[in-house]
Amino acid sequence: MGKLAVKLVSPKKISLSCLHYQ
Incomplete structure (x- = not known):
């Protein structure tokens, strides 16, 4: 779900x- 939220x-x-997830 993180990637989808990032796109929004x-x-x-x-x-x-990206920095936070990594």
Whole structure:
């Protein structure tokens, strides 16, 4: 579900999410 949520959020949040998930 994390990846799906990331796609919905803005690009900046995607970067933060990727770093947070990893």
